[in-house]
Amino acid sequence: MLVFKFGGASVKDAAGIVNLAQIVKKYSHQKLLIVVSAMGKTTNALEKLTKAYVDGSENLNAIYAEVKEYHHHILTELFEPSHPIFNQIANTFVEIDWMIEEEPHDDYDFVYDQIVSIGELVSTRIVAAYLNQTGIKTQWLDVRGYIHTDNNYREGNVDWNKTRANIQQDIPALLDKGMVVTQGFLGGTSENFTTTLGREGSDYTASIFAACLDAESVTTWKDVPGILNADPKFFDDTIKFDELSYAEAIEMTYYGASVIHPKTIKPLQNAKIPLLVKSFTDPDAEGTIIKETAVANFKKPVIILKQNQVLLSLSARDYSFISEDHLSDIFKLFSQNQVKVNVMQTSALSFTVCFDLYPERFEKLLSGLSSNFKVRYNDNLTLITVRHYKVSALKELTDDKIVLLEQISRNTAQVVVK
Numbered sequence: 001m002l003v004f005k006f007g008g009a010s011v012k013d014a015a016g017i018v019n020l021a022q023i024v025k026k027y028s029h030q031k032l033l034i035v036v037s038a039m040g041k042t043t044n045a046l047e048k049l050t051k052a053y054v055d056g057s058e059n060l061n062a063i064y065a066e067v068k069e070y071h072h073h074i075l076t077e078l079f080e081p082s083h084p085i086f087n088q089i090a091n092t093f094v095e096i097d098w099m100i101e102e103e104p105h106d107d108y109d110f111v112y113d114q115i116v117s118i119g120e121l122v123s124t125r126i127v128a129a130y131l132n133q134t135g136i137k138t139q140w141l142d143v144r145g146y147i148h149t150d151n152n153y154r155e156g157n158v159d160w161n162k163t164r165a166n167i168q169q170d171i172p173a174l175l176d177k178g179m180v181v182t183q184g185f186l187g188g189t190s191e192n193f194t195t196t197l198g199r200e201g202s203d204y205t206a207s208i209f210a211a212c213l214d215a216e217s218v219t220t221w222k223d224v225p226g227i228l229n230a231d232p233k234f235f236d237d238t239i240k241f242d243e244l245s246y247a248e249a250i251e252m253t254y255y256g257a258s259v260i261h262p263k264t265i266k267p268l269q270n271a272k273i274p275l276l277v278k279s280f281t282d283p284d285a286e287g288t289i290i291k292e293t294a295v296a297n298f299k300k301p302v303i304i305l306k307q308n309q310v311l312l313s314l315s316a317r318d319y320s321f322i323s324e325d326h327l328s329d330i331f332k333l334f335s336q337n338q339v340k341v342n343v344m345q346t347s348a349l350s351f352t353v354c355f356d357l358y359p360e361r362f363e364k365l366l367s368g369l370s371s372n373f374k375v376r377y378n379d380n381l382t383l384i385t386v387r388h389y390k391v392s393a394l395k396e397l398t399d400d401k402i403v404l405l406e407q408i409s410r411n412t413a414q415v416v417v418k
C-alpha cells in the first residue's frame with residue numbers, strides 16, 4: 001500500500017482539488033491512504049481566530065466569516081448546490097460556533113487544538129466528497145480515533161502502541177474497499193479531545209500511518225520539484241537532489257529546512273520505508289527519494305535559513321565561571337518553557353544560545369533566567385546553516401551582514417546574522 005500526503009498549498013483552491021483527483025486516479029489500482037492538510041492558509045487563519053476569541057477581540061466574526069466564505073467558494077466551484085457536502089461542512093463549522101459562544105477555557109493550547117483542527121476536518125470532507133463524485137471510491141476517516149496522543153495540546157505525543165493497534169485493526173479492511181482520505185496534523189486523547197501534532201505536522205501523520213501499515217512508500221506532494229539545496233524563495237540557481245539519505249534529511253530538518261516536518265523521518269527510517277517528495281504540478285517528474293543509502297551529490301551546499309531568532313547571552317552575576325551546575329539550571333528552564341535550542345556556545349564567563357522566538361514562552365524563560373543571571377539578547381536575527389559548505393561560499397552568504405555568532409564543524413557551518 002502507498003501513503004500520499006497533500007499539503008495546504010496543493011488544495012488551496014478548487015483547481016488544486018481537481019488536480020489532486022487527477023493524480024490519485026493514476027493510482028486507483030493501488031491501495032492508497034491519503035493524508036490531507038487544511039486548505040491554503042486556513043491553519044494561519046484559524047490560529048488568528050483562536051487568538052481573537054481568547055482576547056475577546058471584535059475581529060473574531062470577520063475572521064471567522066472569511067474562513068467560511070473561502071471554503072464555501074471552493075464548494076460552489078466543485079459541487080451542485082444540492083450536494084450534501086454543503087450541509088456537512090456547515091455542520092463541521094458549527095463546532096466553532098458552539099465553542100466561541102462560551103467563555104474561553106483557560107488552557108490556550110487546548111482551545112487552539114479544538115478550533116484549529118476544524119481546518120483539516122473540513123478539507124478532508126471536501127476532498128473525499130470530490131473524489132467520490134469523480135468516481136474514485138473513497139472513504140473519509142476521522143484520524144482522531146486512530147492517532148492517539150497524550151494531552152500535550154499543540155504538540156501531542158503519539159502513543160505508538162495504541163495507535164499501531166487501532167490502525168492495524170481497521171485500516172487494511174478499509175483499503176480493500178477503496179481509497180481512504182484522512183486528516184493530517186490531528187490526534188485524539190483518551191478523553192476524546194482533539195490534539196495537534198505541531199505546525200506542519202501532516203507529514204508526520206503520513207509517516208505514522210506508513211510505519212503502522214508497513215507501506216511501500218510515502219509520497220509528499222509539494223509545490224517544489226523535490227528537495228532543493230536551498231529555499232527558492234530566497235536563492236536563485238537552486239538544485240534538486242535526486243536522492244538523499246534518511247540521515248541527511250534528518251540533519252536538514254533539524255536545522256530548520258521546512259520541506260519536511262522534523263518528526264517524519266524517524267518512523268520511516270526505522271521501518272525502512274522510502275519517502276518521496278514530488279511536485280503536484282509535475283506529478284510524473286521524479287522528485288527526490290529519501291532512503292537508507294543514497295547517492296547524494298552535494299555539488300552545491302545545503303543552505304537553511306531560520307528567521308525570527310533570538311540570540312541570548314547569560315553570565316553569572318558574581319563573575320563566576322559558567323559551570324556545569326549553571327548549565328544544568330539553564331537547560332532546566334529552557335526545557336520547562338519548551339524553548340528549543342538551535343545553537344549554543346560557552347565561554348568562561350558566558351553562555352550564549354540561539355532559539356526561535358515564541359513571545360509567551362520567551363517572556364517566561366526570561367523571567368526565570370533573570371533571577372540568577374545577567375541576561376543580554378538580540379532578536380529579529382537569522383540563523384544560517386550550511387551543510388557541506390565551502391569556505392568561499394560561506395563568505396559570500398554573510399558578506400553584507402553582521403555576524404553575531406559563528407560555529408563551524410567538519411560538515412556544518414552555522415552563523416547567526418543581523
Ligand code: ASP
Pocket residue numbers: 007008037038043044119184185198199200201202203
Ligand atoms: N495545516 C497544518 C499547518 O498548516 C498542518 C500541515 O499543513 O501539515 O501547520
Ligand code: MG
Pocket residue numbers: 007008009037200
Ligand atoms: Mg501546510
